[in-house]
Amino acid sequence: MTSQSIPAAQDPRVSVVIPAYNATGCIGRAIASVQAQTEQNFEIIVVNDCSTDDTVAVVSGLAAKDGRIRLVSQEKNGGPSRARNRGFAEARGVWLAILDADDAYKPNRLERLLQLAETQSLDMIADDITYYDSEADVEFGDQRLDPGFNRLDLARFLRASMFRPPLHDFSGRDVFQYALLKFVFRRSFIVAGKLAYPETLRDSEDFFFYTECLLAGARAGLTSEPGYVYTQRMGKISKRQSALTRTHVDRMQVVTGVDLLLSKHAQLLSPVHTRLLHERRAQAIGLNAHERARDLVHQNQVGKALLQLAKTRPAWAFSVHLLLRRRKSWLAKLGGKA
Numbered sequence: 001m002t003s004q005s006i007p008a009a010q011d012p013r014v015s016v017v018i019p020a021y022n023a024t025g026c027i028g029r030a031i032a033s034v035q036a037q038t039e040q041n042f043e044i045i046v047v048n049d050c051s052t053d054d055t056v057a058v059v060s061g062l063a064a065k066d067g068r069i070r071l072v073s074q075e076k077n078g079g080p081s082r083a084r085n086r087g088f089a090e091a092r093g094v095w096l097a098i099l100d101a102d103d104a105y106k107p108n109r110l111e112r113l114l115q116l117a118e119t120q121s122l123d124m125i126a127d128d129i130t131y132y133d134s135e136a137d138v139e140f141g142d143q144r145l146d147p148g149f150n151r152l153d154l155a156r157f158l159r160a161s162m163f164r165p166p167l168h169d170f171s172g173r174d175v176f177q178y179a180l181l182k183f184v185f186r187r188s189f190i191v192a193g194k195l196a197y198p199e200t201l202r203d204s205e206d207f208f209f210y211t212e213c214l215l216a217g218a219r220a221g222l223t224s225e226p227g228y229v230y231t232q233r234m235g236k237i238s239k240r241q242s243a244l245t246r247t248h249v250d251r252m253q254v255v256t257g258v259d260l261l262l263s264k265h266a267q268l269l270s271p272v273h274t275r276l277l278h279e280r281r282a283q284a285i286g287l288n289a290h291e292r293a294r295d296l297v298h299q300n301q302v303g304k305a306l307l308q309l310a311k312t313r314p315a316w317a318f319s320v321h322l323l324l325r326r327r328k329s330w331l332a333k334l335g336g337k338a
Contacts, residue, residue: 008067017087023101033104081197109227133235251288
Protein backbone atom coordinates (compact mmCIF):
# COMPACT_ATOMS: atom_id res chain seq x y z
CA MET A 1 0.00 0.00 0.00
CA THR A 2 1.25 3.47 -0.83
CA SER A 3 -1.38 5.65 0.83
CA GLN A 4 0.02 8.50 2.92
CA SER A 5 -2.36 7.68 5.75
CA ILE A 6 -3.32 4.04 6.26
CA PRO A 7 -5.87 3.60 9.08
CA ALA A 8 -5.38 1.16 11.91
CA ALA A 9 -7.18 -2.17 11.62
CA GLN A 10 -10.15 -2.37 14.03
CA ASP A 11 -9.75 -6.09 14.64
CA PRO A 12 -6.36 -7.16 13.30
CA ARG A 13 -6.00 -10.75 12.26
CA VAL A 14 -2.39 -10.76 13.42
CA SER A 15 -0.21 -8.64 15.68
CA VAL A 16 3.45 -8.48 14.65
CA VAL A 17 5.69 -7.70 17.62
CA ILE A 18 9.11 -6.18 16.84
CA PRO A 19 11.47 -5.64 19.79
CA ALA A 20 13.92 -2.88 18.88
CA TYR A 21 17.14 -1.73 20.47
CA ASN A 22 19.36 0.69 18.53
CA ALA A 23 17.82 -0.56 15.30
CA THR A 24 18.02 2.55 13.13
CA GLY A 25 19.89 0.68 10.41
CA CYS A 26 17.36 -2.13 10.01
CA ILE A 27 13.97 -1.34 11.58
CA GLY A 28 12.67 0.25 8.37
CA ARG A 29 13.40 -2.93 6.43
CA ALA A 30 11.64 -5.09 9.03
CA ILE A 31 8.52 -2.89 9.05
CA ALA A 32 8.45 -2.63 5.26
CA SER A 33 8.48 -6.43 4.99
CA VAL A 34 5.29 -6.55 7.08
CA GLN A 35 3.65 -3.74 5.12
CA ALA A 36 4.36 -5.72 1.93
CA GLN A 37 2.48 -8.79 3.18
CA THR A 38 -0.33 -10.25 1.09
CA GLU A 39 -2.21 -10.42 4.42
CA GLN A 40 -2.99 -6.76 5.12
CA ASN A 41 -5.14 -7.10 8.25
CA PHE A 42 -2.34 -6.63 10.76
CA GLU A 43 -0.94 -4.35 13.40
CA ILE A 44 2.76 -3.77 14.00
CA ILE A 45 3.84 -3.21 17.60
CA VAL A 46 7.39 -1.91 17.85
CA VAL A 47 8.70 -2.18 21.42
CA ASN A 48 11.52 0.30 21.88
CA ASP A 49 13.89 -1.14 24.47
CA CYS A 50 15.49 2.18 25.49
CA SER A 51 17.35 2.78 22.24
CA THR A 52 19.95 5.54 22.25
CA ASP A 53 19.99 6.07 18.49
CA ASP A 54 17.26 7.30 16.10
CA THR A 55 15.04 4.20 16.34
CA VAL A 56 12.15 6.13 17.90
CA ALA A 57 12.31 8.88 15.26
CA VAL A 58 12.37 6.37 12.40
CA VAL A 59 9.42 4.36 13.75
CA SER A 60 7.43 7.49 14.63
CA GLY A 61 7.84 8.75 11.08
CA LEU A 62 6.56 5.49 9.65
CA ALA A 63 3.69 5.35 12.14
CA ALA A 64 2.55 8.82 11.07
CA LYS A 65 1.90 7.38 7.60
CA ASP A 66 0.48 4.00 8.67
CA GLY A 67 -1.94 3.78 11.60
CA ARG A 68 -1.31 0.05 11.85
CA ILE A 69 2.11 0.81 13.38
CA ARG A 70 2.25 1.42 17.13
CA LEU A 71 5.35 2.41 19.06
CA VAL A 72 5.58 1.55 22.76
CA SER A 73 8.65 2.25 24.87
CA GLN A 74 10.09 0.43 27.85
CA GLU A 75 11.05 2.45 30.91
CA LYS A 76 14.35 0.60 31.14
CA ASN A 77 16.23 -1.83 28.94
CA GLY A 78 15.02 -5.34 29.68
CA GLY A 79 16.17 -7.42 26.73
CA PRO A 80 14.22 -9.27 24.02
CA SER A 81 12.07 -11.42 26.32
CA ARG A 82 10.67 -8.52 28.27
CA ALA A 83 10.09 -6.55 25.06
CA ARG A 84 8.20 -9.44 23.48
CA ASN A 85 6.06 -9.89 26.58
CA ARG A 86 5.23 -6.18 26.49
CA GLY A 87 4.25 -6.51 22.83
CA PHE A 88 2.06 -9.52 23.58
CA ALA A 89 0.32 -7.58 26.34
CA GLU A 90 -0.37 -4.70 23.93
CA ALA A 91 -1.56 -6.95 21.08
CA ARG A 92 -5.15 -7.16 19.85
CA GLY A 93 -4.73 -9.67 17.03
CA VAL A 94 -6.07 -13.20 16.86
CA TRP A 95 -2.51 -14.31 16.12
CA LEU A 96 0.85 -13.20 17.50
CA ALA A 97 3.93 -13.08 15.28
CA ILE A 98 7.48 -12.25 16.30
CA LEU A 99 9.87 -10.36 14.04
CA ASP A 100 13.34 -9.37 15.20
CA ALA A 101 14.34 -5.86 14.15
CA ASP A 102 17.24 -7.08 11.98
CA ASP A 103 15.12 -9.72 10.20
CA ALA A 104 12.33 -9.65 7.60
CA TYR A 105 9.38 -11.60 6.19
CA LYS A 106 8.82 -12.94 2.69
CA PRO A 107 5.70 -11.27 1.18
CA ASN A 108 3.26 -14.17 1.59
CA ARG A 109 4.48 -15.45 4.94
CA LEU A 110 1.64 -14.36 7.21
CA GLU A 111 -1.18 -15.26 4.82
CA ARG A 112 0.26 -18.72 4.22
CA LEU A 113 0.99 -19.51 7.88
CA LEU A 114 -2.33 -18.24 9.23
CA GLN A 115 -4.34 -20.10 6.61
CA LEU A 116 -2.47 -23.32 7.36
CA ALA A 117 -2.73 -22.86 11.14
CA GLU A 118 -6.47 -22.25 10.94
CA THR A 119 -7.05 -25.16 8.57
CA GLN A 120 -5.06 -27.51 10.81
CA SER A 121 -6.45 -26.08 14.09
CA LEU A 122 -2.97 -25.23 15.38
CA ASP A 123 -1.85 -23.11 18.31
CA MET A 124 1.61 -22.40 16.89
CA ILE A 125 3.21 -22.73 13.48
CA ALA A 126 6.59 -21.96 11.94
CA ASP A 127 8.20 -22.17 8.52
CA ASP A 128 11.68 -22.71 7.17
CA ILE A 129 14.08 -19.77 7.20
CA THR A 130 16.23 -18.05 4.62
CA TYR A 131 19.59 -16.81 5.87
CA TYR A 132 20.69 -13.24 5.22
CA ASP A 133 24.31 -12.05 5.26
CA SER A 134 23.84 -8.33 5.86
CA GLU A 135 27.47 -7.46 5.15
CA ALA A 136 27.32 -9.13 1.74
CA ASP A 137 23.62 -8.21 1.27
CA VAL A 138 22.87 -11.76 0.14
CA GLU A 139 20.04 -14.16 0.98
CA PHE A 140 20.79 -17.87 0.81
CA GLY A 141 19.95 -21.25 2.35
CA ASP A 142 18.66 -24.63 1.35
CA GLN A 143 15.46 -26.21 2.64
CA ARG A 144 16.13 -27.84 6.00
CA LEU A 145 12.69 -28.78 7.28
CA ASP A 146 10.98 -31.95 6.11
CA PRO A 147 9.02 -31.30 2.89
CA GLY A 148 5.43 -30.13 3.17
CA PHE A 149 3.48 -29.76 6.39
CA ASN A 150 4.36 -31.77 9.48
CA ARG A 151 3.12 -31.89 13.06
CA LEU A 152 5.57 -31.08 15.81
CA ASP A 153 5.69 -32.51 19.32
CA LEU A 154 8.05 -31.75 22.18
CA ALA A 155 10.35 -34.73 21.72
CA ARG A 156 10.89 -33.92 18.07
CA PHE A 157 11.50 -30.26 18.89
CA LEU A 158 14.09 -31.13 21.55
CA ARG A 159 15.91 -33.59 19.28
CA ALA A 160 16.09 -30.96 16.54
CA SER A 161 17.38 -28.25 18.88
CA MET A 162 20.81 -29.68 19.62
CA PHE A 163 23.90 -27.65 18.84
CA ARG A 164 25.69 -30.15 16.59
CA PRO A 165 24.93 -33.26 14.55
CA PRO A 166 25.45 -36.59 16.32
CA LEU A 167 29.11 -37.40 16.79
CA HIS A 168 28.99 -40.12 14.13
CA ASP A 169 27.76 -37.63 11.51
CA PHE A 170 30.76 -35.84 10.02
CA SER A 171 29.13 -34.98 6.70
CA GLY A 172 29.96 -31.31 7.05
CA ARG A 173 26.35 -30.29 6.49
CA ASP A 174 25.06 -27.10 8.07
CA VAL A 175 23.39 -27.58 11.42
CA PHE A 176 19.85 -26.27 11.71
CA GLN A 177 18.22 -25.92 15.08
CA TYR A 178 14.45 -25.73 15.49
CA ALA A 179 15.17 -23.24 18.28
CA LEU A 180 16.04 -20.74 15.51
CA LEU A 181 12.53 -20.90 14.06
CA LYS A 182 10.11 -18.02 14.55
CA PHE A 183 6.67 -19.34 15.42
CA VAL A 184 3.33 -17.60 15.03
CA PHE A 185 1.03 -18.20 18.04
CA ARG A 186 -2.71 -18.22 18.64
CA ARG A 187 -3.11 -15.38 21.15
CA SER A 188 -5.96 -17.04 23.04
CA PHE A 189 -3.69 -20.04 23.73
CA ILE A 190 -0.91 -17.82 25.08
CA VAL A 191 -3.33 -15.85 27.25
CA ALA A 192 -5.16 -18.91 28.60
CA GLY A 193 -1.91 -20.61 29.53
CA LYS A 194 -0.40 -17.42 31.01
CA LEU A 195 2.67 -18.15 28.89
CA ALA A 196 5.50 -15.64 28.65
CA TYR A 197 9.09 -15.35 27.50
CA PRO A 198 11.60 -15.85 30.36
CA GLU A 199 12.69 -12.34 31.30
CA THR A 200 15.78 -13.57 33.18
CA LEU A 201 17.25 -14.99 29.95
CA ARG A 202 18.83 -13.00 27.12
CA ASP A 203 19.98 -16.05 25.17
CA SER A 204 18.02 -19.26 24.40
CA GLU A 205 14.77 -17.50 25.33
CA ASP A 206 13.03 -18.78 22.19
CA PHE A 207 13.89 -22.39 23.05
CA PHE A 208 12.56 -21.94 26.58
CA PHE A 209 9.30 -20.35 25.42
CA TYR A 210 8.64 -22.91 22.68
CA THR A 211 9.29 -25.75 25.14
CA GLU A 212 6.80 -24.30 27.63
CA CYS A 213 4.19 -23.88 24.89
CA LEU A 214 4.57 -27.51 23.84
CA LEU A 215 4.47 -28.66 27.46
CA ALA A 216 1.22 -26.71 27.83
CA GLY A 217 -0.29 -28.82 25.06
CA ALA A 218 0.13 -26.55 22.05
CA ARG A 219 -0.90 -28.10 18.75
CA ALA A 220 2.14 -27.24 16.65
CA GLY A 221 3.13 -27.58 13.02
CA LEU A 222 5.92 -26.80 10.57
CA THR A 223 5.86 -26.04 6.88
CA SER A 224 8.92 -26.28 4.68
CA GLU A 225 8.41 -23.20 2.52
CA PRO A 226 10.85 -20.52 3.74
CA GLY A 227 9.17 -17.30 4.84
CA TYR A 228 11.38 -15.83 7.55
CA VAL A 229 14.60 -14.03 6.57
CA TYR A 230 17.10 -14.51 9.39
CA THR A 231 20.12 -12.21 9.66
CA GLN A 232 23.23 -14.15 10.60
CA ARG A 233 25.34 -12.82 13.43
CA MET A 234 28.44 -13.87 11.47
CA GLY A 235 27.86 -13.82 7.72
CA LYS A 236 28.59 -17.09 5.97
CA ILE A 237 29.38 -15.31 2.71
CA SER A 238 31.15 -12.17 3.95
CA LYS A 239 32.82 -13.85 6.96
CA ARG A 240 32.11 -10.61 8.83
CA GLN A 241 30.00 -9.85 11.86
CA SER A 242 26.71 -8.16 11.05
CA ALA A 243 26.48 -4.49 11.97
CA LEU A 244 22.72 -4.93 12.35
CA THR A 245 22.28 -7.74 14.84
CA ARG A 246 22.16 -7.16 18.60
CA THR A 247 22.21 -10.87 19.46
CA HIS A 248 24.03 -11.59 22.70
CA VAL A 249 25.47 -15.11 22.70
CA ASP A 250 25.95 -16.70 26.12
CA ARG A 251 26.07 -20.49 26.10
CA MET A 252 25.77 -20.63 29.88
CA GLN A 253 22.38 -18.93 29.58
CA VAL A 254 21.34 -22.09 27.72
CA VAL A 255 22.37 -24.11 30.78
CA THR A 256 20.43 -21.77 33.06
CA GLY A 257 17.35 -22.10 30.87
CA VAL A 258 17.50 -25.89 30.81
CA ASP A 259 17.96 -26.04 34.57
CA LEU A 260 14.92 -23.81 35.01
CA LEU A 261 12.81 -26.03 32.75
CA LEU A 262 13.93 -29.17 34.59
CA SER A 263 13.07 -27.74 37.99
CA LYS A 264 9.87 -25.96 36.99
CA HIS A 265 8.32 -28.80 35.00
CA ALA A 266 9.69 -31.92 36.67
CA GLN A 267 6.20 -33.45 36.91
CA LEU A 268 5.34 -32.82 33.25
CA LEU A 269 8.57 -33.94 31.61
CA SER A 270 8.76 -37.55 30.44
CA PRO A 271 12.01 -39.53 30.83
CA VAL A 272 12.69 -38.93 27.12
CA HIS A 273 12.18 -35.17 27.47
CA THR A 274 14.41 -35.08 30.54
CA ARG A 275 17.19 -37.00 28.81
CA LEU A 276 17.07 -34.70 25.79
CA LEU A 277 17.18 -31.59 27.96
CA HIS A 278 20.22 -32.94 29.80
CA GLU A 279 21.85 -33.64 26.44
CA ARG A 280 21.26 -30.05 25.30
CA ARG A 281 22.70 -28.85 28.60
CA ALA A 282 25.87 -30.92 28.18
CA GLN A 283 26.27 -29.76 24.59
CA ALA A 284 25.99 -26.12 25.65
CA ILE A 285 28.72 -26.60 28.25
CA GLY A 286 30.90 -28.37 25.70
CA LEU A 287 30.35 -25.73 23.04
CA ASN A 288 31.14 -22.97 25.53
CA ALA A 289 34.44 -24.61 26.44
CA HIS A 290 35.28 -25.28 22.80
CA GLU A 291 34.66 -21.64 21.85
CA ARG A 292 36.78 -20.40 24.76
CA ALA A 293 39.58 -22.76 23.73
CA ARG A 294 39.31 -21.59 20.12
CA ASP A 295 39.68 -17.98 21.24
CA LEU A 296 42.76 -18.91 23.29
CA VAL A 297 44.32 -20.58 20.23
CA HIS A 298 43.74 -17.38 18.25
CA GLN A 299 45.62 -15.58 21.05
CA ASN A 300 48.51 -18.09 20.70
CA GLN A 301 47.75 -19.59 24.11
CA VAL A 302 47.62 -23.22 23.02
CA GLY A 303 48.51 -24.61 26.41
CA LYS A 304 45.63 -22.82 28.10
CA ALA A 305 43.35 -23.93 25.27
CA LEU A 306 44.24 -27.60 25.79
CA LEU A 307 43.71 -27.19 29.54
CA GLN A 308 40.28 -25.68 28.86
CA LEU A 309 39.35 -28.65 26.68
CA ALA A 310 40.72 -31.17 29.18
CA LYS A 311 38.52 -29.74 31.94
CA THR A 312 35.34 -30.09 29.88
CA ARG A 313 34.96 -33.49 28.22
CA PRO A 314 32.00 -32.58 25.92
CA ALA A 315 34.16 -29.88 24.34
CA TRP A 316 36.25 -32.50 22.54
CA ALA A 317 33.25 -33.51 20.45
CA PHE A 318 32.99 -30.04 18.94
CA SER A 319 36.74 -29.74 18.42
CA VAL A 320 36.99 -33.11 16.67
CA HIS A 321 33.98 -32.29 14.52
CA LEU A 322 35.53 -28.96 13.49
CA LEU A 323 38.87 -30.58 12.64
CA LEU A 324 37.18 -33.23 10.49
CA ARG A 325 35.14 -30.59 8.64
CA ARG A 326 38.31 -28.60 7.98
CA ARG A 327 40.10 -31.75 6.85
CA LYS A 328 37.34 -32.34 4.33
CA SER A 329 37.66 -28.73 3.14
CA TRP A 330 41.45 -29.00 2.87
CA LEU A 331 41.21 -32.24 0.87
CA ALA A 332 38.70 -30.62 -1.48
CA LYS A 333 41.05 -27.70 -2.06
CA LEU A 334 43.98 -30.04 -2.69
CA GLY A 335 41.87 -32.03 -5.11
CA GLY A 336 40.94 -28.84 -6.94
CA LYS A 337 44.60 -27.87 -7.31
CA ALA A 338 45.41 -31.31 -8.65
